[in-house]
Structure formats: C-alpha cells, structure tokens
Amino acid sequence: MRLLEYQAKELFKEFGIKTPPSISSKDIEKGRKDAKELGYPFVIKVQVPVGGRGKAGGIQKCNSDDEFELKYPQLLNMSIKGEKTRAILLEKMADIEKELYLSLFLNRSKRCYTIIASSEGGVEIESVKNQTIREVGLGDVDAQTAKEVANEIGLKDLQEEQFVEMLQKLSKLTIEKEAELAEINPLAILKDGTLIALDGKVMTDDNSNFRHEELQQYQERSELEEQAEKSGFSLVELEGNIAVIGNGAGLVMSTFDLVTDNGGRPATFLDVGGGATTETVYEALTLISKMKRVKGILVNLYGGIVKTTTVAEAFIQAYDNKLIDIPVFARLMGTESEKAKEMLKDTKTKMFDSIEDAINGVVMETNK
Amino acid sequence: MTNIYEILRGKKGADGNYQRKSVIVQGITGKYGSTHTKLMLDYGTNIVAGVTPGKAGQRFEDKIPIYDSVKDAVEATGAEISIIFVPARFFLGAAKDALESGIKLLVAIPEHVPIRDTMKVIELAKEKNAIMIGPNTPGVIVPGLIKIGIMPATPFSAGKVAVLSKSGTLLYEISNNLTSAGFGQNITIGIGGDPVNGTRMIDAFDMVKDDPELDAMVIVGEIGGDSEEILAQHIIDIGFSKPIVGYIAGRQAPKEKRMGHAGAIVMGNYGSAESKISMFAKANIPVAKRPGEVAVLLAGKMNI
Numbered sequence: 123m124r125l126l127e128y129q130a131k132e133l134f135k136e137f138g139i140k141t142p143p144s145i146s147s148k149d150i151e152k153g154r155k156d157a158k159e160l161g162y163p164f165v166i167k168v169q170v171p172v173g174g175r176g177k178a179g180g181i182q183k184c185n186s187d188d189e190f191e192l193k194y195p196q197l198l199n200m201s202i203k204g205e206k207t208r209a210i211l212l213e214k215m216a217d218i219e220k221e222l223y224l225s226l227f228l229n230r231s232k233r234c235y236t237i238i239a240s241s242e243g244g245v246e247i248e249s250v251k252n253q254t255i256r257e258v259g260l261g262d263v264d265a266q267t268a269k270e271v272a273n274e275i276g277l278k279d280l281q282e283e284q285f286v287e288m289l290q291k292l293s294k295l296t297i298e299k300e301a302e303l304a305e306i307n308p309l310a311i312l313k314d315g316t317l318i319a320l321d322g323k324v325m326t327d328d329n330s331n332f333r334h335e336e337l338q339q340y341q342e343r344s345e346l347e348e349q350a351e352k353s354g355f356s357l358v359e360l361e362g363n364i365a366v367i368g369n370g371a372g373l374v375m376s377t378f379d380l381v382t383d384n385g386g387r388p389a390t391f392l393d394v395g396g397g398a399t400t401e402t403v404y405e406a407l408t409l410i411s412k413m414k415r416v417k418g419i420l421v422n423l424y425g426g427i428v429k430t431t432t433v434a435e436a437f438i439q440a441y442d443n444k445l446i447d448i449p450v451f452a453r454l455m456g457t458e459s460e461k462a463k464e465m466l467k468d469t470k471t472k473m474f475d476s477i478e479d480a481i482n483g484v485v486m487e488t489n490k
Numbered sequence: 491m492t493n494i495y496e497i498l499r500g501k502k503g504a505d506g507n508y509q510r511k512s513v514i515v516q517g518i519t520g521k522y523g524s525t526h527t528k529l530m531l532d533y534g535t536n537i538v539a540g541v542t543p544g545k546a547g548q549r550f551e552d553k554i555p556i557y558d559s560v561k562d563a564v565e566a567t568g569a570e571i572s573i574i575f576v577p578a579r580f581f582l583g584a585a586k587d588a589l590e591s592g593i594k595l596l597v598a599i600p601e602h603v604p605i606r607d608t609m610k611v612i613e614l615a616k617e618k619n620a621i622m623i624g625p626n627t628p629g630v631i632v633p634g635l636i637k638i639g640i641m642p643a644t645p646f647s648a649g650k651v652a653v654l655s656k657s658g659t660l661l662y663e664i665s666n667n668l669t670s671a672g673f674g675q676n677i678t679i680g681i682g683g684d685p686v687n688g689t690r691m692i693d694a695f696d697m698v699k700d701d702p703e704l705d706a707m708v709i710v711g712e713i714g715g716d717s718e719e720i721l722a723q724h725i726i727d728i729g730f731s732k733p734i735v736g737y738i739a740g741r742q743a744p745k746e747k748r749m750g751h752a753g754a755i756v757m758g759n760y761g762s763a764e765s766k767i768s769m770f771a772k773a774n775i776p777v778a779k780r781p782g783e784v785a786v787l788l789a790g791k792m793n794i
Contacts, residue, residue: 124746171746230685230714230717231717248758300604300605300606303757327604327605327752329603330605330606358748360744370657370658371749371751372657372660372683372712373657373663374749375713376780379740379741383741383779391743391747424662424663477782
C-alpha cells in the first residue's frame with residue numbers, strides 16, 4: 123500500500139517523529155475549519171499517490187481567506203499524472219535552515235533493508251550524488267549505526283542526537299508496519315536547530331495486510347479495484363479505451379506493451395491469475411462491463427491445462443446475458459481451439475491464433 | 491553452492507539415465523496441491539510423500555503416504571526436495587519445517603507471502619545450505635525428467651536451452667515458442683514475481699551456467715527491482731560467452747503502479763524497462779520486442 127503524505131505523517135506521529143502542524147480534509151467545509159484552526163499563512167498540499175506534485179503545482183502557499191477560497195477547490199479538483207486528488211493537507215510553513223534526506227528501504231537485490239541518507243534533501247534521491255548507504259539486515263538500526271550515519275552526513279552534537287532518535291524511530295516503524303519504504307524527504311533542520319519531517323512517503327507490503335488491520339483505513343481503492351481484489355484479480359485502471367485481460371502478470375504486461383506499441387490505448391491491466399476458467403473470464407467481463415469508456419476487449423490467455431472451449435463458453439454467456447455488447451478480440455492458447463472458434467463463429471468475439479493479429483484487430487476497432 | 495542439477499537429477503547411471511529423485515508435497519490434500527500432485531505424477535515426478543498436519547497415516551490416491559510433518563516424511567523417505575502449496579500465511583511455518591528437516595531444494599509456490607517471511611526463510615536456507623525457488627514461482631522443470639511445479643507439461647521439451655523467468659505464463663509462452671522452433675530446454679526455473687526471491691536471477695544463472703549440456707540461455711525479465719541489471723553486469727564481468735537472448739515485460743507500464751506481480755513496479759527510474767534493456771545491450775544480449783521473437787533472435791545468435 124502506498125500511503126499518502128498525510129497518512130505517512132500520521133504514522134510518523136504515532137512513532138514519535140516530529141512533523142509540522144497540519145490537518146487533512148476531503149471537502150472545503152472541513153478545509154475552512156482546518157484553516158481557522160491552523161491560522162495563516164500555511165501551504166495547501168494535494169494528496170496524490172504519485173511523485174512530482176510540487177513541480178505540477180500541487181503545493182500552494184496560502185495567506186488569506188480569499189486565497190484559500192480560490193486555491194482549495196482548484197487543488198481539490200486537480201489531477202497529477204492521471205491521479206486525482208485524494209485529500210488536501212493544510213500545513214504550517216517551517217523556518218528551514220537546511221534540507222536533508224533519509225530513508226529506509228527494502229533492497230530487493232541484496233535482500234536486506236538499506237539506509238540511505240544525504241546532506242542534500244528535497245530533491246529526488248536518484249539525482250543526489252552524495253549518499254551514505256548502510257545495509258541493516260531485517261531493518262533494525264542500532265544506536266551506533268545511526269550515529270555513524272549522522273556523522274557521515276555532517277551532523278554533530280544536538281542534531282546528531284535528534285537524527286539518531288529519528289532514524290531509530292523510522293526503523294521501528296519500518297519493522298512494525300512491514301514497510302518496503304519509509305522515506306523522509308526533506309528532513310529539515312529548522313532555524314532553531316530542530317529536526318523535523320517535512321514530507322513523508324511510506325509503502326507497506328500488501329502481502330502483509332492480513333497482519334495489519336490498523337492500516338486498512340488508509341486503503342484507497344476504487345469500487346472496481348475492490349471487486350477485482352475480491353475475485354483474486356489484479357487490476358490497474360488507465361485512461362484508454364481497450365480493456366486488456368489475460369492470465370499471469372508477465373503475459374498481461376507483455377500484451378499491454380504490444381497494444382501500446384501498436385497505437386492502442388489500454389483502459390485496464392487485468393490479470394485474472396495463473397489459471398483460467400469459464401468463471402474467472404466471466405467475472406473479468408463483468409468488471410469490464412462497468413467501465414463505460416471501454417470500446418473493445420482484448421483477451422490473451424495461455425491456457426496450458428485449460429480447454430479453450432470452456433473459456434469460449436464465458437464469452438457466449440456474457441453476450442447472451444447482455445453483460446457486454448462491445449467486440450472481444452481473443453487469443454486463447456490451449457486445447458480444442460478449433461472447436462472454440464467454431465462455437466464463437468456468429469458472435470462478436472473474434473478468435474485469433476496469434477496475439478499480434480488480435481491486437482491489430484482491437485486497435486483498428488477502437489481507433490475507428 | 492549447492493548444485494541444483496545434482497539435486498534434480500543426480501549423476502547418470504550405468505544405463506545412461508539420470509536418477510528419479512524423490513519429492514515431498516507439503517499441502518498435498520488441498521485443492522491446489524492435490525490437482526498439481528496428480529499432474530506432476532502424470533509427468534513422471536517421483537512423489538514419495540505428502541505432508542498435511544493432522545492427516546498422518548492417510549494416503550493420497552491410495553498410494554502416497556501422508557505425514558504430519560516434513561521431519562517425519564524425510565525420516566521415512568530420505569527425500570531432499572519439497573514443494574509447498576500451503577496458503578501464504580502458513581508459508582513461514584511450512585518452510586521452516588522443511589529446511590530444518592534437511593530439505594535441500596524447496597520449491598515455494600504460494601503467492602502473496604509477506605516479504606518479511608520470505609526474508610526469514612532465505613536466512614534459514616543460507617544457514618542450511620539449501621536452495622529456495624520462489625515464492626510465487628511456477629517451479630522448476632527438467633523436461634522429460636522431473637517437473638516440480640504448476641507449469642503445464644505441453645510447452646516444454648528436452649534440450650539444451652536454459653530458460654530463467656520471473657513470470658509463469660510468459661515462461662510457458664516462450665518455452666512453447668522455443669519448443670516449436672526446435673530449441674528444447676535443459677532446465678527452466680521460475681524466479682517468481684515477488685520483490686524478494688529465494689533464488690535471484692543471478693543465483694539461477696550461476697546454478698545452470700556451467701552445465702556441460704547447456705548451449706544457450708533465455709532470460710525473461712520484467713519491470714521492478716534491478717536483478718536483470720545485476721545479472722547483465724555479472725555476465726560482462728565473468729565473460730560468459732554462450733548465446734543469451736532476453737525479454738523484458740512492462741516497457742509501457744505506468745510508473746509507481748504494481749502490475750500484477752508484487753515486484754513489478756517502477757519507482758523513479760529504479761526498475762524501469764529502459765534500464766534493463768540498456769544493460770542487456772551492454773552485455774551483448776539482444777532483447778525481443780515480443781515473446782514470439784525470442785526464438786528468432788536465439789536462432790540468429792546461434793547462427794542457425
């Protein structure tokens with residue numbers, strides 16, 4: 123789960139990591155109350171699950187009621203990289219002396235947690251040359267390690283002490299919440315010498331959700347995504363008009379690539395899981411039927427042990443039940459494919475032997 | 491390093507044939523486990539025991555004895571290979587049972603295992619000098635000899651190409667193309683789609699690279715992490731010269747979205763397809779644009 127900034131900061135507070143005073147809202151009535159409580163000036167920050175919002179104009183200073191009435195609705199209705207604003211955070215401005223970087227993340231190739239710290243913060247860490255990197259096993263950071271990291275990025279005395287405390291708290295958060303990433307960027311040193319988390323990003327391991335009832339309140343899913351999860355599917359929604367359905371993440375990604383290469387615009391990435399049955403395909407079509415922008419459906423299944431005739435049955439049922447009326451372009455690899463083609467002969471589902479032909483068909487149809 | 495070929499097939503006997511190694515199935519009475527146990531038996535895999543706590547004394551299909559623990563199953567059969575089908579939340583316990591009982595090759599099928607649990611099992615496997623493949627893997631197959639996994643049998647045929655793949659269905663698709671083009675497989679290993687893998691791309695590569703019966707390799711990667719980049723650098727460093735062809739899924743995937751696999755996510759430039767493809771180019775590994783092109787590129791590389 124990718125937590126929004128305000129959610130990450132709630133976790134920071136819970137673990138004793140200092141953040142600037144801030145309040146989150148999802149509508150302007152609540153926002154107005156928050157503004158009064160917080161007092162001007164403050165910044166209005168859109169909450170989106172994607173990076174780069176500062177550059178996109180998603181963070182605005184606000185000095186008065188007039189400005190607030192103008193900017194709040196603008197930011198609430200904004201989209202960044204296709205992601206709609208999920209919430210608004212009003213936050214007091216901090217008096218910053220210097221910006222640093224600190225994160226703990228799961229180093230996938232080394233299969234351990236890694237601390238990254240830098241005396242240069244506020245920018246994307248990839249663009250920072252001056253990094254201190256420490257591997258810390260399953261994520262536990264002892265005081266000695268934290269102290270060494272602090273010294274390496276030039277912190278001493280009181281600031282070193284605060285940094286050590288902050289890093290150890292971040293480590294506790296990472297372990298207890300099973301985070302893949304816990305990042306403070308920028309970590310600010312204020313004019314009065316206090317260390318504070320100005321922005322935060324936390325990603326937790328979805329596979330550990332069953333152990334973290336307390337994080338469920340942060341789950342932001344569309345209705346369709348929720349349904350997909352119930353069926354055991356993975357769904358990513360996009361802005362195009364071709365529903366891409368397949369079995370197995372790799373195969374669906376590959377199909378998605380080819381559709382885009384050929385000028386098609388996918389509306390979904392829908393992985394129905396490794397197996398494929400009449401039921402799963404019918405459920406997938408049910409999901410897609412709820413997306414009005416979809417003009418064509420592309421299905422790529424590697425059957426293996428499944429009979430393509432049973433999958434063909436799902437398409438026939440979907441048309442018979444008037445679940446869908448848009449054309450389906452399908453490539454079904456498996457046994458009895460000739461028979462399946464015969465079954466689908468007079469329907470809106472066209473079966474192809476190669477995925478390339480199926481893609482050409484769906485791209486032509488949807489670009490009409 | 492523990493030799494995977496030694497575990498999977500042993501040495502050739504006087505009759506010129508490899509051994510049929512014994513395999514234990516953990517979770518043999520579950521729906522998924524029992525279906526695939528039958529399919530593995532059909533393929534000829536020598537399944538000697540099943541494990542389901544509380545069902546000791548029963549038999550699977552009236553033949554295969556079931557035990558309460560891997561410890562009991564190993565004591566009775568001496569098997570060194572186990573395949574796990576239990577639900578993700580029980581994986582850690584099942585894997586510990588296997589590794590502490592002397593299992594040397596653990597094939598971990600479950601999807602959705604928490605990363606922390608996987609990391610703990612990896613630590614234990616290192617300590618015990620054992621190999622874990624997965625989790626979230628289709629398994630491993632030496633075509634014509636042994637199938638330990640959930641892959642369909644039809645795409646595979648015996649031969650001299652090793653296929654290493656993060657994805658299951660792409661592994662089937664590409665192996666099927668290879669088979670049609672006359673390139674049988676020496677071994678195929680499913681790395682798995684999780685962020686942390688018991689056997690990483692580079693580990694799988696090192697396990698198979700020195701086999702005298704190996705002519706070429708196919709690497710099927712996808713967005714997320716940097717295991718393809720690390721493997722490419724390793725191939726450059728050791729000057730590996732047998733032909734390799736690559737494929738990378740997810741070139742057009744949006745950033746910061748998990749594309750079906752827990753591990754398939756691009757953060758910034760970390761995990762991007764461009765990064766992987768450009769490292770493959772440096773290692774002189776051509777990358778197919780579509781799965782169907784892999785066999786064509788391989789034929790080119792092998793001057794056929």
